Ligand SMILES: Nc1ncnc2c1ncn2[C@@H]1O[C@H](COP(=O)(O)OP(=O)(O)O)[C@@H](O)[C@H]1O
C-alpha cells in the first residue's frame with residue numbers, strides 16, 4: 001500500500017540558547033486510508049510531531065513527505081493549499097473563530113478554498129453539523145456554545161473540505177465518554193466511507209486500541225508501533 | 230479578496246464600540262479638513278471677488294503718445310478667439326478734463342463706455358444710487374462723493390474743460406457709488422459718443438478691458454501673455470490684475486500654505502490614529518489569523534483583511550466626516566450672520582474639494598493599514614497553536 005505521509009529522521013529541538021530536544025530520529029510511514037492513533041505521556045512530544053506532520057511546524061532536521069512530495073520544496077501558497085485541501089486539523093484546543101457562527105466556522109475551509117460559499121456547501125456543512133449533533137445551535141456564535149459543542153464544531157470544520165488526511169490532537173478531550181464513543185464512530189465511518197486517513201492523538205485507551213495502528217511515543221522517540229491490519 | 234472583506238467586516242462588527250470610535254476619529258479629521266479648506270477658500274474667493282470682481286482683470290492700453298487705439302473692433306474679434314476663458318470685453322475712452330461747478334473746480338477722468346458691455350464688468354446699473362445711466366449726448370454721471378462735496382443735484386449742468394481748452398456743458402443724470410472713494414471723487418462716466426464729442430476722438434478709444442471666467446482668474450498672466458503674443462503689437466501695453474496686486478497674491482499664497490499645513494497635520498494624526506488602533510487589532514486578532522492560516526488561508530488574504538478594515542473605516546469615516554464638515558459649514562453660513570444678513574465667514578463649499586478630501590481620507594486609511602497588514606502577513610500560525 002502507498003504511504004500518504006512519511007517522516008524521515010525527524011529531529012526537533014526547541015530554543016536557541018537553552019536547547020531542548022523534543023523529537024529524536026522519528027521515522028514513520030502512514031498508509032493511505034488507515035486509522036492511526038498516537039499515545040504517550042504528557043510532554044512526550046505528540047503535539048510537536050502532529051504539527052510537523054501538518055506542516056504547521058518545521059522539523060530541525062529530517063524530511064516530511066506528503067503524497068510523495070517533500071514539503072520543503074513547497075512555497076507558502078502551496079503549503080497553504082495543502083493545509084486547506086489535503087489536511088484537516090482538529091486541535092487540542094478547539095479554536096473556532098469567535099466572530100462567526102458555528103455554521104460559518106464549518107464553512108470557512110470551503111470559503112478559503114473557493115472564495116465563496118455555494119448552496120451545496122451550506123447543505124454539506126449542515127449535514128456535518130447534524131452528524132456531530134449541533135443542528136440546533138449551528139446559527140449560534142461560536143462563543144455562545146459549550147466547550148464540548150465547540151470541539152464538535154471543530155470536527156465538522158475539519159471534515160468540510162473532505163481532506164485526505166485528518167490530524168486530530170485529543171479531539172474528544174472535552175467530551176464525556178458517551179459523546180467520545182459517538183464521535184469516534186463518526187470518524188471511523190468517514191474513514192470507511194471516504195477512505196480518509198486519520199492520525200489521532202488520544203488519552204483514551206479504548207479509542208487507541210480500536211485504531212488500525214497504535215503508535216506510542218516516549219521521550220520523543222517511537223517506543224512502540226502496533227499495526228493490527 | 231471577497232473573503233478578506235467578509236472577515237474584515239465581521240471583525241469590525243464584533244468590536245463595534247472600537248470601530249465606531251475609529252470612524253468618529255477619522256470623521257472628525259475629515260470634517261476639520263473640509264471646514265478649514267472651505268473657510269480658507271471662501272475667504273480667498275471673497276477677497277478676490279471684492280478686489281477684482283467688478284474691475285478689469287486684463288487691460289490693454291496704448292503706449293503711443295496720444296494713447297489712442299483706433300482699429301479696436303478688429304482687435305476685439307481677434308481677442309475673442311485667443312482664449313476660451315476670456316469672458317467679457319469692453320472698451321473705454323478715458324480722457325482727463327477739468328470740472329467746473331459754480332465756484333468749485335477739480336480735475337477729473339472722463340470715462341466713455343459702451344454702456345452694455347461695460348455694465349457687465351463694472352455692474353454700473355446696480356451701482357447707480359440716484360438717477361439713470363447717461364443715454365443721450367452730453368449726459369454724464371458722477372460719484373456720490375462729488376455730489377456731497379459740491380452739493381450737485383440731479384439734472385444740474387456743469388462744464389468740462391479739456392486739455393485743449395475746449396469747454397463743453399454736460400448734464401448730470403445720475404450718481405454712482407463704486408465703494409472706492411478715489412473713484413467716486415475722480416470719475417465722470419459717460420457714453421463713448423459723448424466722450425468722442427467732447428474730446429474729438431474720431432472713434433478711437435484708450436483701453437480695452439476684460440474679465441475672465443472663474444476658472445481663469447488665477448491664469449490672467451498666462452492669458453495676458455497669450456494676448457500679447459497674438460496681437461503682436463509693440464504699441465500696446467497689456468497688464469493683468471495679478472501684476473497689479475502682488476501683495477494680495479502673496480497674502481493669498483501664505484493663507485493657502487497654512488491651510489495645506491493644517492490639512493496635512495490633520496491627515497497625519499488620522500494616519501497615526503488608525504495605524505495604532507489597527508496595530509492593536511492585529512494583536513487582538515492574532516489567534517484568529519493563526520487559526521485561519523492553519524486552515525490554509527493564504528498570507529496575502531490575511532493582509533487583505535486588514536487592508537479592507539482600513540478601507541471600510543476610511544469609507545465610513547469619510548462619509549461621516551463629509552456630513553459633519555458640510556453640516557458645520559452650512560451651520561456657519563446659515564446662522565453666523567452679519568446684521569445685513571451676509572455670513573460672518575464666507576465659506577466656499579466646493580464639491581470637488583470635499584470629494585477629494587473624502588478620497589484622500591480613504592486612501593490614507595488604507596495606507597495606515599499597511600503596517601498591520603504586513604504584520605499579519607508575517608504571523609506564524611504555529612506560534613498561536615502552540616501557545617493557545
Ligand atoms: N515552543 C516550545 N519551546 C520549548 N519547549 C517546548 C515548546 N513547545 C513544546 N515544548 C516542550 O516539548 C515537549 C513536548 O511537548 P508536546 O509536543 O506538546 O507534548 P505532548 O503533546 O506529548 O504533551 C514538552 O516538554 C514541552 O514542554
Ligand SMILES: [Mg+2]
Pocket residue numbers: 046047048092169
Ligand atoms: Mg499535546
